[in-house]
Amino acid sequence: MKILILSHRVPFPQNGGYAIVVTNTIKGLVNEGHDVSLVALNAKRNSHESNLPDEDLMGKINYRAYDIDTTVTILGVALNLFKKTSFNIDRYYDPEFETLLLREVRTNNYDIIQFEGLFVSLYMPAVRKASKARLIYRAHNLENQIWWRLSQQKIDPFKKSYLRMHARRIKNYERLRLDMFDAITVFTRQDKETLLEYGIKVPIEILPVGLRLEKYKPDISKTEFPSLFFLGSLDWLPNREGMEWFLESFIGDITSGDLPVKLYVAGNDIPERFDDYEALGKIFIQGEVDDALEFVNSKSIMIVPLLSSGGMRVKIVEGMAMQKCIISTSLGAEGINFTDRHDIMIANNRDEFYDAIQQCIRDEEFCIQLGKNARLLAEKEHDINVVIKNLVTFYQNCCK
Structure with missing residues (x-):
């Protein structure tokens, strides 16, 4: 199969859970004989040379990284109060990257495009119009739950209210966006049950974290x-x-x-x-x-x-x-x-x-x-x- 992995961060080196899961998936798919491409946002503006996969993997995949500024500013947070979406998601949208991504999917006949987490789901509607590939969403977390649980730890009423507001916004976004994919994979039974409670209708598969x-x-x-x-x-x-x-x-x-x-x-x-x-x-x-x-x-x-x-x-x-x-x-x-x-x-x-x-x-x-x-x-x-x-x-x- 011809597969594109779309990631909101460069998964090299493998110094965190997200990077480990994404890289292990890519290596596993390559070892099974599939044609794999990786397109990654580089939110920290790190040197691409220092973030390259090992030489053996580099020779087996098509890899592109795109620098993006996800800096959170006080003004940006303040303006976001008057929107219906969360700044934590919106900061990953870049129109120039979307243009490059659309060029990628139009010139390659992908069978599968896998979106690694909520931050790259922003690009799904545009990709849907440009490609006939099956669009798969992998839920590394249910983001709204993180914000809600963080709010539960706060005593300050303003901080509690602010975090709950973002939890609600992210939950609304997840409910609407995730049901637009062709299928979803989750790591846990609890996450699958939660998505079903949200009313998600597309197929959901439980696939646990895999290690080499x-x-x-x-x-x-x-x-x-x-x-x-x-x-x-x-x-x-x-x-x-x-x-x-x-x-x-x-x-x-x-x-x-x-x-x-x-x-x-x-x-x-x-x-x-x-x-x-x-x-x-x-x-x-x-x-x-x-x-x-x-x-x-x-x-x-x-x-x-x-x-x-x-x-x-x-x-x-x-x-x-x-x-x-x-x-x-x-x-x-x-x-x-x-x-x-x-x-x-x-x-x-x-x-x-x-x-x-x-x-x-x-x-x-x-x-x-x-x-x-x-x-x-x-x-x-x-x-x-x-x-x-x-x-x-x-x-x-x-x-x-």
């Missing part, structure tokens, strides 16, 4: 026990607010010794204010790491304190593949077919996190066994080879 499991080679001999760690992009608001909550909740316990364990925080775009949480010999704010899997392997207990989100957390699936003991909120582990205290430990408030951490740091054998069970679950349900075969079957059914 041969890349994930845990080595317990190199793991510091006990140790807590978080790995994720902190420019994503749910991650940032979750980690701020965790640090504010446990900084005293970790530094005073009530929880005799070190905490390591790593990821992209960590705000400078997080440096204030550093505590000599106790809490380490490391920023971006050179080798994410080496970092994960070197620590024993992954924490995922997500309070607002949706979809499936790729970092949790990676943690499972690396045989990690994982403590997550129910929301963070949403969509993963886990058994609490067998594959993952679930903690939804401070007391539950405290008790889970205490158990894990006191019982190394329990921690190791939990990680082994998690790896088996990843092998059973998150093998990219299986996921891609199911995705291709879904494409073929859409083209009938």
Whole structure:
């Protein structure tokens, strides 16, 4: 099949969940013998040369990136108050990019055009007119849920009202736009049920996050026990607010010794204010790491304190593949077919996190066994080879 992947960010390097999913999909489709093109918006205006895929993949796909300015200004936010749409989506629209995209789809006879998330769905109506391809939408998250859940965390009535307004606007947009696609894929049963509740009529397929499991080679001999760690992009608001909550909740316990364990925080775009949480010999704010899997392997207990989100957390699936003991909120582990205290430990408030951490740091054998069970679950349900075969079957059914 001839397939175009349309992405709102350059998925290279694979330093976040979105990039990992998009790149693994492209590699999987190429390995199955399909003709794949990637067109990506480059919202951060990074150098294209530093954002190229590996040479082997470059020789197998057609790749174009287009710089776009998605900067949020105070004036832009203020003007958006008088519109019916959300600035968070509108800022990804660029008429020049749309012109280039239309030229791309008119000159190539694509069978499938896959829109990776809500931000590129802005271009769907124009693409629909210019191409006979089947248009597939992949829901990485239900964006309105993120904004609604963020509003639930706010005490300030203005902030709460503002976030709820955007949640409503995005929900209205999702209801209208998603039903215009030929089909939708989601990562979780919960997301499919929610879309059906919205009244979406097009086919919806559940396809979980897939990993190239041969890349994930845990080595317990190199793991510091006990140790807590978080790995994720902190420019994503749910991650940032979750980690701020965790640090504010446990900084005293970790530094005073009530929880005799070190905490390591790593990821992209960590705000400078997080440096204030550093505590000599106790809490380490490391920023971006050179080798994410080496970092994960070197620590024993992954924490995922997500309070607002949706979809499936790729970092949790990676943690499972690396045989990690994982403590997550129910929301963070949403969509993963886990058994609490067998594959993952679930903690939804401070007391539950405290008790889970205490158990894990006191019982190394329990921690190791939990990680082994998690790896088996990843092998059973998150093998990219299986996921891609199911995705291709879904494409073929859409083209009938």
